[in-house]
Amino acid sequence: MSTSPGATPPPSRNGLFHRPSWTEAQFVANALRTETIGGAVLLVAAVVAIAFANSPWRESYFALRDLKVGTDWGHLRLSLGHWAADGLLAIFFFVAGLELKREFLVGELRTPAKAAVPVLAAVAGVVVPALVFLGVVNIMGAGGDAARGWAIPTATDIAFALAVLAVIGSHLPSGLRSFLLTLAVVDDLIAITIIAIFYTSDLEVAPLLVALVPLAAFAFLTQRRLGQWWLLLPLAALTWGFVHASGVHATVAGVLLGLTVPVKPRANGVPRLSTMSAEEDVAHRFEHRLRPISSGFAVPAFAFFASGVTFIGGGFVDTITDAVAIGVILGLVVGKLIGVLGSTYLMARFTRAQLDDDLAWSDIAGLALLTGVGFTVSLLVGELAFGQGSERDEHVKLAVLVGSVLAATLAAIVLRRRNAVYRRIHEDETRDDDGDGIPDLYEQDARAASGTTDPGSTDTR
Numbered sequence: 434m435s436t437s438p439g440a441t442p443p444p445s446r447n448g449l450f451h452r453p454s455w456t457e458a459q460f461v462a463n464a465l466r467t468e469t470i471g472g473a474v475l476l477v478a479a480v481v482a483i484a485f486a487n488s489p490w491r492e493s494y495f496a497l498r499d500l501k502v503g504t505d506w507g508h509l510r511l512s513l514g515h516w517a518a519d520g521l522l523a524i525f526f527f528v529a530g531l532e533l534k535r536e537f538l539v540g541e542l543r544t545p546a547k548a549a550v551p552v553l554a555a556v557a558g559v560v561v562p563a564l565v566f567l568g569v570v571n572i573m574g575a576g577g578d579a580a581r582g583w584a585i586p587t588a589t590d591i592a593f594a595l596a597v598l599a600v601i602g603s604h605l606p607s608g609l610r611s612f613l614l615t616l617a618v619v620d621d622l623i624a625i626t627i628i629a630i631f632y633t634s635d636l637e638v639a640p641l642l643v644a645l646v647p648l649a650a651f652a653f654l655t656q657r658r659l660g661q662w663w664l665l666l667p668l669a670a671l672t673w674g675f676v677h678a679s680g681v682h683a684t685v686a687g688v689l690l691g692l693t694v695p696v697k698p699r700a701n702g703v704p705r706l707s708t709m710s711a712e713e714d715v716a717h718r719f720e721h722r723l724r725p726i727s728s729g730f731a732v733p734a735f736a737f738f739a740s741g742v743t744f745i746g747g748g749f750v751d752t753i754t755d756a757v758a759i760g761v762i763l764g765l766v767v768g769k770l771i772g773v774l775g776s777t778y779l780m781a782r783f784t785r786a787q788l789d790d791d792l793a794w795s796d797i798a799g800l801a802l803l804t805g806v807g808f809t810v811s812l813l814v815g816e817l818a819f820g821q822g823s824e825r826d827e828h829v830k831l832a833v834l835v836g837s838v839l840a841a842t843l844a845a846i847v848l849r850r851r852n853a854v855y856r857r858i859h860e861d862e863t864r865d866d867d868g869d870g871i872p873d874l875y876e877q878d879a880r881a882a883s884g885t886t887d888p889g890s891t892d893t894r
Contacts, residue, residue, distance in 0.1 A: 453611045464720075472592035475728075475736050517735040521735050532720065539696055541611060550612070554772070557773060559587040564768070570582075586807060589806065594844075605848075624810045651690055655694045658703045658704075658715060699711040752831045762832050769801060791858055798847055802840050807837060862874055
């Protein structure tokens, strides 16, 4: 099969960061578009919080963050900051659960060959930053509870990272964008597992077992396409409440609820009261509705309460001399770069996989640096490790901000150098000379995969 001069060639079967299918590319583009807008709102919320916390009215900011509301039943009398971390972030992790299930059943993670690179990169992008953090803490001789922060630099904030791409005007090729989203989904799974296992204290088994009842009812209804909000929301709230009462971080409930939502068609039909057809991808529908709420409100609200740190009057000097803060910064910038880039290079070195012809290892280095933008989950883990409002938590907040901004700046420098190449690839990937609504390169990929040259013989869906 030939391509026009200068056009992007179809990816090889063993290519790294090759174009996804047209259906997957559309899904990735829509998801990243929402996350980019959410990332911009997130940045604004963080800047406002930092400005507020360093203004003459900073006492009002901390009073608002620490204002307690709720009931004593189930330990639900919480500060607004805790409500944002435990409650609003459950929406974020519910969407993450939906993404995760979809990726494993119909997305890039359903095929082991395709899943290997992003999964390995995500795992290495967690392990190496953690080792860097622990190495710094041990070398600097930090004692006490310093090691509890090992998981802080392991997270990637996809919304923040995409906002950086929007600011620098980078047109990442679809293969790199798909890899970034898939890596972020796996990263979220690892993060919630770490939170559930390593940051759960005073576990009470009885409430956790009771939580299985509304969780099972939620699954029963969604599997049968019964999407009435007045049925699902109370069950979700009960699941969240009992998980919170058990001592497990309540955001775990969000992931569990998301994983129960069906992706594939239901073979046995649906009841008459169902609000969706048996063929409906319920996870995609829920994700489409809830992602704007998660990205546009839940995460920015958490960022507003979590990122307000006072550094005037010597706070910055205290932070940069704290071993924990230095470990967080180096973990985000150096650890993520080594983990993601190094694991990807090893995959190419010891397998038959090769980079697509249009890509260079500097592209992967820029992407690896971009994964060092760890904001939302890093701030959450910092609070869980050292306690909200503690002196060390304040140091962690500033370190996460500094590390994320530094990683974003370095990523922007590396990726912006290749913008001309990215624009050319983008033009090739969006060209639709036959006007059928599907870019020509995706049709070529589909025909190559099916082993046919007949333009009308392959369904690119």
